[in-house]
Every structure is written in C-alpha cells, then in structure tokens.
Amino acid sequence: MAARRTDNPAVIATRGRMIGIWEAGMPLPAIAHELGVSRQTVWRWVQRWQEEGVLTTKPKSGRPKVTSRQEEQQIITTARERHMLSSYQITHHLQLPHYPRTTRRRLHEGGIHCFVPAVKETLSPANKEARLGFALQYLPMEPEFWETTIFTDEKVFTSVESPARQCWRPKNTRYQPENICNIKRSGRKSTSFWGEWDVGDDRTEAGIERKAREVWESVRRRPNVCSNLVKSIPSRLEEVISAFGGWSSY
Structure with a gap:
C-alpha cells in the first residue's frame, strides 16, 4: 500500500526541521513563516513532540463499514455464482440497504473486478x-x-x-x-x-x-x-x- 501523504518521508522531514528550529530557540510565529505553514500546525507538532516524542500521524479509525462480514461474504458468493449480474442486480437480489457502489467496492476488496466477458x-x-x-x-x-x-x-x-x-x-x-x-x-x-x-x-x-x-x-x-x-x-x-x-x- 502506498504511504499516505501525511507519512511521506518529505513531510516527516519537514516536521523534523520544525522541531530542530524550535529547539534552537526560534519563536513559533517565525517557524511558521520560515516553513510556510500555519502557527497552529507548528504549535501542534511541538506539543506532540514534547508529549510523545513522535512525528508520525496517528492512525484514524475512519467511518465504520455499512456492511457486515456476513453481507460481504454473500456479495462475494453471489458474484462468483452469478457473475454476469450487475452490481445493482446483486444488491437488489440480496436486498441490501446500501448503494450498488458499495457492492462494487466490496467486490474489489475481495479481488473480484468487472470486465467485459x-x-x-x-x-x-x-x-x-x-x-x-x-x-x-x-x-x-x-x-x-x-x-x-x-x-x-x-x-x-x-x-x-x-x-x-x-x-x-x-x-x-x-x-x-x-x-x-x-x-x-x-x-x-x-x-x-x-x-x-x-x-x-x-x-x-x-x-x-x-x-x-x-x-x-x-x-x-x-x-x-x-x-x-x-x-x-x-x-x-x-x-x-x-x-x-x-x-x-x-
């Protein structure tokens, strides 16, 4: 999986430079002006460095899935057994409450993709x-x-x-x-x-x-x-x- 932008080496290096300048005694407003970022950003990462000693972004939980494990398995099984159906037909056949694009997303996650036969x-x-x-x-x-x-x-x-x-x-x-x-x-x-x-x-x-x-x-x-x-x-x-x-x- 490709690294997120917030965990990109160049971004981490900028945060490290931010901390280095701060430890050298430069005020927060001057650091923000020097690096072209907001004062809030500088303050947040300085505080994070003081409390935790890390410069990486914390993982986020994200929005919970709208499908259960059982529903996801039903989608995969139906696509394998009746693979000429559209995502709309699969969603309707299983009487799922979400949109067809969610069905397509679950199929892609399961390694199943839509092609012209x-x-x-x-x-x-x-x-x-x-x-x-x-x-x-x-x-x-x-x-x-x-x-x-x-x-x-x-x-x-x-x-x-x-x-x-x-x-x-x-x-x-x-x-x-x-x-x-x-x-x-x-x-x-x-x-x-x-x-x-x-x-x-x-x-x-x-x-x-x-x-x-x-x-x-x-x-x-x-x-x-x-x-x-x-x-x-x-x-x-x-x-x-x-x-x-x-x-x-x-």
Missing part, C-alpha cells in the same frame, strides 16, 4: 473433441509445415441473443470456461458477408474489387502479419490442448 459460440462435446484431436495431431509439425499452409477464413454474421455486458471475475481469468459468455446460433439466421462503405467512395462492382485488392496488397506488404501468425500456431495448439478442446485466448 469473452463472447464465444457454445462448444458441444463433439466440437471440443474435434478441436482437441486437431491440436494433438498437428502440434508435432515443424515450422516448415505451417509456412507452406494456406489459411482461409470468412466472416459470418448471425442473429443471436444479446450477450452479457459484464462479468465479475478475478484478473487474468478471462478465458476460463465459467467466465465465457456462450451464445447459440442454432435456429437463427446466418449470412457470410464482406462489406465496405465510405462517403464518396466508388460503390460499383469494379470499385469494390479494386478496394479489396488494395487492402489485400497492404497486408502483403506487411510480412510480419503472416509470419507472426505462423509462429504463433504451436502456442495456439498448446492452449487448445490445455483447455481440453475449449476456447483459448487467441
């Missing part, structure tokens, strides 16, 4: 088995194998239910299964789409093709994009294996 498709047991099998099969491959591999992909837009907007979890646990917001595509509309729109741009078929080629060539002129992808393949496969076919951080 990772949104991924639901993986069936068959999906996980196939992903794990692929990773195990190709992990031993040498870098030369991936350098001669052609990678293809397409963007698919699908109508899905609105995912959760937040997730209460400890740091560095984004891709743990319980912290992923799973979405289902079954029974919903899907379409593959490659679109581009810009004010004043040529929207003819020839113009779109020209734009696509320009974007592709700009990628080709940055060789690190593809080389970094190839170099990351072993790490990607290892993460899939560690997740037993589940989602990874890639």
